[in-house]
Amino acid sequence: MFMEREQxxxxxxxxxxxxxxxxxxxxxxxxxxxxxxxxVAGLLMLVAAIVMYDSVRVGAGWAFDGPQAGYFPFFIxxxxxxxxxxxxxxxxxxxxxxxxxxxxxxxxLLVAKVLAPTVIYLIVMYYVGIYIASALYICFFMMWLxxxxxxxxxxxxxxxxxxxxxxxxxxxxIPLPKGPLEAALGF
Amino acid sequence: MDAFLSxxxxxxxxxxxxxxxxxCVGVVLGVLIGVLPGLGGANGVAILLPLTFSMSPTAxxxxxxxxxxxxxxxxxxxxxxxxxxxEPWSVATTFDGHPMAQQGKADEALTAAFTSSFIGALLAVIxxxxxxxxxxxxxxxxxxxxxxxxxxxxxxxxxxxxxxxxFKVLAAMTLGFALAAVGLDSVTGQLRMTFGTVELMRGFDFxxxxxxxxxxxxxxxxxEEGLSFRGKSTTITxxxxxxxxxxxxxxxxxxxxxxxxxxxxxxxxxxxxxxSFMSYGLARRFSKDPGNFGKGEIEGxxxxxxxxxxxxxxxxxxxxxxxxxxxxxxxxxxxxxLIWGLQPGPMLFIEQKDFVWGLIASMYLxxxxxxxxxxxxxxxxxxxxxxxxSIIAPVIIVLCCIGAYTVxxxxxxxxxxxxxxxxxxxxxKLHYPLAPLVLALVLGDMAESSFRQSMLISQGDxxxxxxxxxxxxxxxxxxxxxxxxxxxxxxxxxRGGGRFSPGGA
Numbered sequence: 001m002f003m004e005r006e007q008x009x010x011x012x013x014x015x016x017x018x019x020x021x022x023x024x025x026x027x028x029x030x031x032x033x034x035x036x037x038x039x040v041a042g043l044l045m046l047v048a049a050i051v052m053y054d055s056v057r058v059g060a061g062w063a064f065d066g067p068q069a070g071y072f073p074f075f076i077x078x079x080x081x082x083x084x085x086x087x088x089x090x091x092x093x094x095x096x097x098x099x100x101x102x103x104x105x106x107x108x109l110l111v112a113k114v115l116a117p118t119v120i121y122l123i124v125m126y127y128v129g130i131y132i133a134s135a136l137y138i139c140f141f142m143m144w145l146x147x148x149x150x151x152x153x154x155x156x157x158x159x160x161x162x163x164x165x166x167x168x169x170x171x172x173x174i175p176l177p178k179g180p181l182e183a184a185l186g187f
Numbered sequence: 188m189d190a191f192l193s194x195x196x197x198x199x200x201x202x203x204x205x206x207x208x209x210x211c212v213g214v215v216l217g218v219l220i221g222v223l224p225g226l227g228g229a230n231g232v233a234i235l236l237p238l239t240f241s242m243s244p245t246a247x248x249x250x251x252x253x254x255x256x257x258x259x260x261x262x263x264x265x266x267x268x269x270x271x272x273x274e275p276w277s278v279a280t281t282f283d284g285h286p287m288a289q290q291g292k293a294d295e296a297l298t299a300a301f302t303s304s305f306i307g308a309l310l311a312v313i314x315x316x317x318x319x320x321x322x323x324x325x326x327x328x329x330x331x332x333x334x335x336x337x338x339x340x341x342x343x344x345x346x347x348x349x350x351x352x353x354f355k356v357l358a359a360m361t362l363g364f365a366l367a368a369v370g371l372d373s374v375t376g377q378l379r380m381t382f383g384t385v386e387l388m389r390g391f392d393f394x395x396x397x398x399x400x401x402x403x404x405x406x407x408x409x410x411e412e413g414l415s416f417r418g419k420s421t422t423i424t425x426x427x428x429x430x431x432x433x434x435x436x437x438x439x440x441x442x443x444x445x446x447x448x449x450x451x452x453x454x455x456x457x458x459x460x461x462x463s464f465m466s467y468g469l470a471r472r473f474s475k476d477p478g479n480f481g482k483g484e485i486e487g488x489x490x491x492x493x494x495x496x497x498x499x500x501x502x503x504x505x506x507x508x509x510x511x512x513x514x515x516x517x518x519x520x521x522x523x524x525l526i527w528g529l530q531p532g533p534m535l536f537i538e539q540k541d542f543v544w545g546l547i548a549s550m551y552l553x554x555x556x557x558x559x560x561x562x563x564x565x566x567x568x569x570x571x572x573x574x575x576x577s578i579i580a581p582v583i584i585v586l587c588c589i590g591a592y593t594v595x596x597x598x599x600x601x602x603x604x605x606x607x608x609x610x611x612x613x614x615x616k617l618h619y620p621l622a623p624l625v626l627a628l629v630l631g632d633m634a635e636s637s638f639r640q641s642m643l644i645s646q647g648d649x650x651x652x653x654x655x656x657x658x659x660x661x662x663x664x665x666x667x668x669x670x671x672x673x674x675x676x677x678x679x680x681x682r683g684g685g686r687f688s689p690g691g692a
Contacts, residue, residue: 036616036617040617054382058378066642068375069375072368073365083358087352087354090352107412111410111612113410121584122601122605134585137581138585141577142578142581172238174593175596
């Protein structure tokens with residue numbers, strides 16, 4: 001129902017402006033846009049409920065010296081809840097709900113292939129510092145997703161952390177997380 | 188005349204050669220940021236912000252704003268050559284820019300895009316030069332109620348002007364406010380929404396959110412579309428520049444209209460992206476030959492680029508004069524001002540003349556420099572985009588992590604940043620707008636404290652927001668903006684409904 005508004009602002013349909021309609025093939029189907037809309041709106045409603053609950057806890061009323069700490073957040077939570085409830089309702093009851101694919105399986109796989117190493121990267125970074133972790137991460141990324149040989153990946157993976165090290169630790173004197181290797185080298 | 192003298196004073200500030208160096212470095216970095224997917228004006232500036240902590244505020248803001256101008260220029264290169272908008276505001280440029288490149292007229296399209304960006308920025312800077320002191324002088328008389336009214340207008344404009352569902356705009360915005368409220372309440376000293384954890388006491392820093400939402404989120408989206416970019420390459424010769432320039436003066440009406448749209452949407456925070464779409468739509472509606480749009484019409488490059496650059500530039504006006512940024516990038520710069528120890532707002536024009544006018548003067552100069560740089564170095568940037576994404580992506584993610592870490596030297600921030608990245612990805616896919624979220628996160632505390640101050644003054648009486656003509660008219664305008672989607676719907680119904688796309692097509 002809000003498509004009308006959109007066209008109102010931008011008078012004519014613009015070329016290439018439309019959604020990239022993901023081809024709905026059963027093979028690549030993960031979840032529909034409708035499901036994701038419902039999940040996200042539901043989560044936002046949950047967040048709103050937590051915000052309102054906590055605001056009531058600290059006091060969402062009016063003290064003798066003015067509004068209490070929870071006064072403003074409570075109404076923010078209320079608006080968030082209401083707005084998300086409408087989005088939830090529109091998607092639940094509308095017959096024109098978007099049943100197309102939220103993300104195709106191959107695309108989801110690619111996204112996961114970026115996300116998973118990044119999570120591991122953060123864990124490694126926690127233990128050995130950012131420079132070593134970055135070198136390993138870039139090298140792994142290039143070899144795994146870019147199909148580079150180690151001979152091509154290693155120089156890039158070593159050069160970039162070195163440049164960063166010079167830029168941050170030496171040129172701008174901004175300390176980044178370091179691990180045992182840097183400590184052994186006296187940094 | 189005062190503004191003119193101050194401007195000359197500002198150019199005096201620029202006479203320091205280091206400032207010129209920072210400006211050039213900023214523009215080059217900015218174009219790089221604009222060209223690379225995953226790095227944009229907002230998160231690029233956010234990542235580089237820590238590097239400026241040791242600089243003088245004037246040099247720092249000159250460099251950061253130059254990065255912004257560079258990013259605005261850079262977005263056009265990828266749009267035209269690769270059909271990939273490097274920045275959201277250059278999406279509209281792809282409609283006609285890329286078809287021109289496919290017809291072998293990439294040089295013309297790029298020249299037109301750069302020239303239009305330049306003219307748009309120039310007109311916006313002139314607006315800033317003469318309007319900013321007036322607005323600042325006006326704002327000196329503002330009380331808390333007026334400030335809250337302006338902030339209300341800012342947020343309601345998102346609902347009224349946004350292209351997304353108004354409910355999603357509201358949800359994104361209030362989520363930003365809710366995140367901003369986490370942590371220590373500065374008035375009562377109470378802890379809000381920390382649930383007994385020490386980590387949440389600091390609250391959520393918007394710089395972390397910006398880097399995650401725009402950086403990681405964008406990388407994930409780009410990743411979805413596969414790893415390779417295929418594009419046209421081109422060099423710009425003096426002859427093609429001249430040939431294009433001869434054709435451009437015909438579009439003077441388009442220039443003026445687009446710059447006006449851009450300035451309007453930049454000052455009221457619609458931002459550069461809606462400005463570029465609106466301007467494209469208007470150019471097409473008023474064109475004698477609307478059928479050519481989308482097939483490589485040069486006017487279709489001129490209109491969005493002029494508007495985007497005008498909006499991006501004029502977004503700094505409310506940031507400087509009222510402390511209310513008109514775009515996420517302006518919000519990051521506002522964060523910078525606070526870190527450098529400057530209080531944005533009308534007093535800036537009185538207490539920090541060097542800073543303000545140095546910045547405004549630098550806008551003139553850095554746009555000239557940016558224009559010359561992009562015009563001469565297009566092949567270089569096009570070749571950077573040919574570096575495979577499997578090399579660029581990990582490097583950008585590493586930069587995002589460093590950027591997030593350096594804000595507070597806290598490892599947890601990096602984890603939060605990644606979390607925001609996933610949120611950014613899902614929100615983008617479901618068309619939740621990110622700009623209101625970021626702006627609410629930045630302005631949340633400020634809006635809340637001006638609201639509470641007004642409430643204290645009026646003893647909780649809401650009528651303070653209609654207590655005089657100034658605050659009353661701003662508030663009424665804000666409400667009109669808030670309910671604009673509804674009003675527009677009813678107006679259409681009254682007109683007989685169904686006439687939603689007047690131009691056909």
